[in-house]
Amino acid sequence: MNGLFDPRREHDACGVGFVAYLDGQSRHDVMHMALGAMTRMAHRGGGDGKNGDGAGILFPLPRDFFLRQWPALSVCAAPWAVAQLFLPQDAALRALCLQRFREIFTACGLRVEDERDVPVREDVLAPAARQTMPGFLQLLVLPDTSSPEAAELHDPEALERRLFLARHMAENLIWKELRRQGQDTRLFYVASCSCRSIVYKGMLPGSRLGEFYTDLTDEDCAAPFAVFHERFSTNTLPSWPLAQPFRLAAHNGEINTLRGNAAHMGVREAVLASPLLGAHLKDALPVINPDTSDSGTLDNVLELLVRAGYTLPHALMMMVPEPFGPTFVMGDNKRAFYEYHSSLMEPWDGPTCLVFTDGWRRVGAMPDRNGLRPCRWSVSRDGLMVLGSESGLVDVPEEDIIQRGQLQPRRMILADVEHHRIAPDAEIKGQVIRSQPWRRWLQKHAVRLETLNGMGEESDAAHALPPLDRRLRQAGCDSSWQRQVLVPMAENAQEPVCSMGTDKPLPCLSDEPQSLFRWFKQRFAQVTNPPIDPYREQLSMSLMGHAGRAGNILEPGPESCAVLRLPHPFLTTDDMRRIRASRRPAVRAATLDATFPAHGDGEALRAALDRLFADAEAAIAQGATILVVSDTAMTAGKAPIPALLACAGLHHHLIRAGLRHACGIIAESGEACEVIHMAQLIGYGVNAVCPHAALDAVRRMAREGRLSTDAGPLDEEDAQERYINALKKGLLKAFARLGISTLRSFRGSQPFEALGLSQDVIDRYFTGTPCSISG
DSSP: OBTTBOGGGOOBOOEEEEEEETTOOOBHHHHHHHHHHHHTTGGGSSSSSSOOSOEEEEEEOOHHHHHHHOGGGGGOOSOOEEEEEEEOSSHHHHHHHHHHHHHHHHHTTEEEEEEEEOOBOGGGSOHHHHHHOOEEEEEEEEEOTTSTTTTGGGSHHHHHHHHHHHHHHHHHHHHHHHHHTTOOGGGSEEEEEESSEEEEEESSOGGGHHHHBGGGGSTTOOBSEEEEEEOOBSSSOOOTTTOSOOSSEEEEEOOTTHHHHHHHHHHHGGGOOOTTTTTHHHHHOOSSOTTSOHHHHHHHHHHHHHHTTOOHHHHHHHHSOOOOOTTSOOOHHHHHHHHHHHTTOOOOOSSEEEEEEOSSSEEEEEEOTTOOSOOEEEEETTSEEEEESSSOSSOOOGGGEEEEEEOOTTOOEEEETTTTEEEOHHHHHHHHHTTSOHHHHHHHHOEEGGGOOOOOHHHHHHTOOOOHHHHHHHHTOOHHHIIIIIHHHHHHSSOOOOOSSOOSOOGGGOSSOOOGGGGEEEOOOOTTSOOOOTTTTGGGOBOOEEESOOOOTTSOOGGGGOSEEESSSBOOHHHHHHHHHOOSTTOOEEEEEOEEETTOOHHHHHHHHHHHHHHHHHHHHTTOSEEEEEOTTOOSSEEEOOHHHHHHHHHHHHHHTTOGGGOEEEEEOSSOOSHHHHHHHHHTTOSEEEOHHHHHHHHHHHHTTOOEETTEEOOHHHHHHHHHHHHHHHHHHHHHTTTOOBHHHHTTOOOEEEESOOHHHHHHHSTTOOEEEOO
């Protein structure tokens, strides 16, 4: 935090596109057209023509240009790379950064052969950009011939992987040194480090990029394609490193699911391993740069997947999947592909137009599942393809256009300059879908809730529920609440309609006991990014989720999908019996007692939580894949731990212990009754909820003839189903408010802020939650 600015809220809304000649011939014309296109997107960026939020260009390394800078390369047999660095202006800090960079690269079997100051024109910058301008340096990097791995690094793919690892390791070390000295970590940044591509970018308008970097106007600076980007930072602060493109992608839009995506990647790091990346991978973690934007975070993860062996289309299909629900028209193999990968990674969701490239032979684009960011393209007779977030970026005579179109939602397009053609969506995805027997793997290893057996008497006796009236009293659910909330949900399958706003005081200002759920308020989508309509866009919405042990996403195999698949996150007491009785290795449940002495104080509650966490670790060590956090052991002398405190605390404890990937968490709670309770539990990492008190109350009311519709009285099963449907519809609205389409992206995203809680409680049990009013 810096005053009121929170870097976790960095978002972009930008102009983006590419120009490419399909014949694969390098031309300086490509630079001219890309720079011209950014000039025509000036309205996309902030500023007055001299000020700007950022702009940049990514293109294959111009070989002739760098051969002129470093003539010795003409006789170099090994592949070579160029690192484009942003460095501190302070001489001592600059020297420290370069020294550490060279040390790490040497340790990784690489040699920094030479360096070059990048010529720039400071006079074209606005005062604010000039004050924060870094130093610019290009380093020539070669495989170290004295290294035992020198022969291996003659393969460009192997060299790219080693450069990726060395760059991450250098960044981690240098940022640590800068933090130790009280300096801003953004003083050092690697814009690109590749043997295939290079990035020129900065905190200035795109119309000034060519004037600032004089390299871009050199006739030898030529390429077959170029990706360009003009940044407009929404509700955030611009900076030099946040300009785009990044290493593989340029992005227009916002990743609404960012907090959840980043949290899940942090959990996965405990088990990340790759034979291609080797032992250095652990030293290169974390995957995500904490100071980057939502677009930069997406690029961080995309680059990891590609360097670990995924093809670029495969990685993007995994990160930005199509909807694949049963009502969506789709082939069985394609549906199986998406269902399989849904157990590996949640969608990176939000209004998106994403341009991507491998840096040397392929460049493409794709929009989000709802097509909320437009993208148009055209191809001329001479093989020039222009794609952009709007029309008119490059002047092409109308009579020369032979093909044009608008990229449809969920569709991908790829310009292959190596094979001189455009690959359509069906071909690109078909190759990925046919690469493995995804459907067979699912049929053999995936576990569906409805296929679990086990309703035995032993399970019933071991987990008998306390009397219903006691559970309702503990949850604060009096007869008035049941009449106003529970009855409408059970009869109408809808949340009750209430007036907007509330005149109740904040819990921290009230003298009355308050449920912990009331201490948290949900955040909403930004003004530039309206929420989704969950009714009119039902095809793209999904409540499907998983519970179980997550595997290594860098080595997907047949058993990677061996988790419990849940059509929605609300479980009945019968569902809980099935899960507890399961003997399948992928579904081994352990019940954790979430109660504490009823007359105990804060220390007793803390001790009960510590005992709960220790029990969870022991259960995981004994093979449990699902932890059931249950308050059903409540008695007159044992009170339930607040469900949100127990589940969120356990979620964060397991993350800190490196064990969160090893299990799913189910909340078996009498306290959770309303939609917002479910949203909070799921937002803090719970995979599923069994609201046993509310379910039993609904069934009792139906038994007593207190529930009916126009068609007549409701029986117990109908009433329970209607209540669950009301929860499902309400939960869809809860994450639609944030512009999120799927439960998997919402889970663990913590889209709430606390009001009046102690910062110690936040740090220990609700880590990372904003709290503007501390208790």
